[in-house]
Amino acid sequence: MRTLLIIIIILSFSKVLNGQSIEKFSIDSGGASADLGSMEVLYTIGEVNVQERTSPSIQVSEGFIGPAPRVLVDPKLLLQGPVLTPVTPGLMNDDLIILGYMPTTSPYPDEANALASVFNAGGSGGGGLADDDIVDWVWLELRDANDNTKIINARSALLQRDGDVVDLDGLSSVVMQAAQNTYYLVVSHRNHLAAMTGNTYGLSAVTTPIDFSNNGFVSFGSNAQTVLGSGHNALWAGDAKVNGQVRFSGADNDTNTIKDYVLADPGNGFNSVTYTSSGYLDIDINMNGGGRFSGSGNDSNVIKDNVLGHPGNGFNSVTYIISPTVPPGN
Numbered sequence: 001m002r003t004l005l006i007i008i009i010i011l012s013f014s015k016v017l018n019g020q021s022i023e024k025f026s027i028d029s030g031g032a033s034a035d036l037g038s039m040e041v042l043y044t045i046g047e048v049n050v051q052e053r054t055s056p057s058i059q060v061s062e063g064f065i066g067p068a069p070r071v072l073v074d075p076k077l078l079l080q081g082p083v084l085t086p087v088t089p090g091l092m093n094d095d096l097i098i099l100g101y102m103p104t105t106s107p108y109p110d111e112a113n114a115l116a117s118v119f120n121a122g123g124s125g126g127g128g129l130a131d132d133d134i135v136d137w138v139w140l141e142l143r144d145a146n147d148n149t150k151i152i153n154a155r156s157a158l159l160q161r162d163g164d165v166v167d168l169d170g171l172s173s174v175v176m177q178a179a180q181n182t183y184y185l186v187v188s189h190r191n192h193l194a195a196m197t198g199n200t201y202g203l204s205a206v207t208t209p210i211d212f213s214n215n216g217f218v219s220f221g222s223n224a225q226t227v228l229g230s231g232h233n234a235l236w237a238g239d240a241k242v243n244g245q246v247r248f249s250g251a252d253n254d255t256n257t258i259k260d261y262v263l264a265d266p267g268n269g270f271n272s273v274t275y276t277s278s279g280y281l282d283i284d285i286n287m288n289g290g291g292r293f294s295g296s297g298n299d300s301n302v303i304k305d306n307v308l309g310h311p312g313n314g315f316n317s318v319t320y321i322i323s324p325t326v327p328p329g330n
Helices: 002-016 080-084 254-264 300-309
Strands: 019-035 039-053 071-076 134-144 147-160 174-176 181-189 192-196 201-203 208-211 275-277 290-293
Touching: 071 181, 071 201, 071 300, 080 300, 134 174, 147 174, 147 181, 201 208, 254 275, 254 290, 254 300
Parallel strands: 071 208
Antiparallel strands: 019 039, 071 174, 134 147, 134 181, 181 192, 181 201, 275 290
16 A cells, blocks of 8 residues: 555656656755864765656755865964963963963854863873963964965864964864865964965875974065074964054054053053953963053063064164065955
């Protein structure tokens, strides 16, 4: 009886759709892939069917979710800000996790989430090396080898104290959703200037190390990174306004951004310019957990020193602008 009912339904349907054909297929209501560090889950939601229906204007056909193209990369970089106030010489400070200010959600466009345990002192789970403590979130972009303004894939990742950039588990190589090919890599941070590789790199399923901090590393553009006393490269600190440039004095300068935030802080009852605002703040240039306009250890002086000491500022002008070297992406 059930077989007869199915045949009747099919015959009735074929009468409505003129010129249809019937072939084997499956019906899928959805599916996706999910990626967390080194683990990838692929799934398809649906059921097997033995017919494919087409009409002059409609075709229903099968579809299964396969692995998304992916490459692995191991970037390494230093942020100038947390290098200036290290707990251990040679390592960036991890004050943001020690003070409990680090958000588990990325501040960048994808709003990626990591487990709270990733931000333990001692690395993921709390039993790792202090070198592997997370300093902050960073933003990575793969750009087309033939057009370095074209963004192929972008995502949030995590930066360890020793400069290693890792996936959301706090340990693994970073997975980028892109086909195996050659790319430029851009590394960005919320209050530091971004840098891009001067050369393209061939990326594949075998992880590729790219060390921006190496003194011999070639970045795109002139003076794209600052050179530390140790000889290592670091991203320029000071973009408190988060507009892609660093400026101490003049229109839209970063020091006024710090001053305005500090004076408007609800906790600053006396409107003191030496007040320290606390938290996960863009004005916290040295990333010690506090933003300070004036006084000992203030963030404004980091900006002033960078502007006056920049190799391109031949006249030592306080209004000099440290401009971005990474081409705008699209």
